[in-house]
Amino acid sequence: MEYATRIADNPDEAHVNYQCPCGCTAGLMYKRESGSQHVGSCCCGRLLWLGADGEAVVTSRFESGTGYTFDINSVTLPWGETTTAVLAVPSRSVKDVAPAEEHNHDPDHGRDDEGHGHSHEHGHDGAAHLHLDRVATRVHDLVCGMIIDPASAAATSVYKGETYYFCSAACKQQFDAEPTRYVKSKSLLGRIFGRS
Secondary structure, eight states: OOOEEEEOSSTTEEEEEEEOTTSOEEEEEEETTTEESSOEEOTTOOEEEESTTHHHHHHTTOOTTOOEEEEEEEEEOTTSOEEEEEEEEEHHHHHTSOOGGGOOOOTTTTBOTTOOBOEEEOSSTTOEEEOOGGGGGOEEOTTTOOEEOGGGOSEEEEETTEEEEESSHHHHHHHHHOHHHHSOOOSHHHHHHTOO
16 A cells, blocks of 8 residues: 655644545544554545554454454655554455445445445446445545544534534644635535635
8 A cells, every 4th residue: 555644734743644445535643752643444444553563553443253454564754754554454345345436435325215334236347335334434534634433533623513523633723723615615605606
């Protein structure tokens, strides 16, 4: 896996992201002094940790009954430090989740009338495509684009009655300073004139 790193607002923090085969941009925040701030996870179940303890950390988060393989690489952070990236890939994400060009990320896509995820044929050479119930529990950090679990979000903000979730305090601060930059207007006039 190839990783993109960029410095956050705080020069001692970095966003470490990868383009997941499922179509998501996933990753985590890394602090120079304390390392990974949370386990990075994707909607397909991949788990990412940076540091020498990566295998132990991601193994502790494995879903019971699911097999995983490790993709271990080195990552150079924006300030020049190199560390180990451990990406645990669940076996179902390889065989049951179609590549990005073969599916969309509509949260209702693949759900029955009661909102339950199910496997179904897409006509992609007979490949099954599985959407799990937990897909709907992942959200995008509007600032950096990272997919995060709201239950483990580092920070939240409420804007116009909606709660937004962030991977780090730095992303929350950027959002709070200029929320209209990140929240798209729902009204036609707002979209035309750039207002919320």
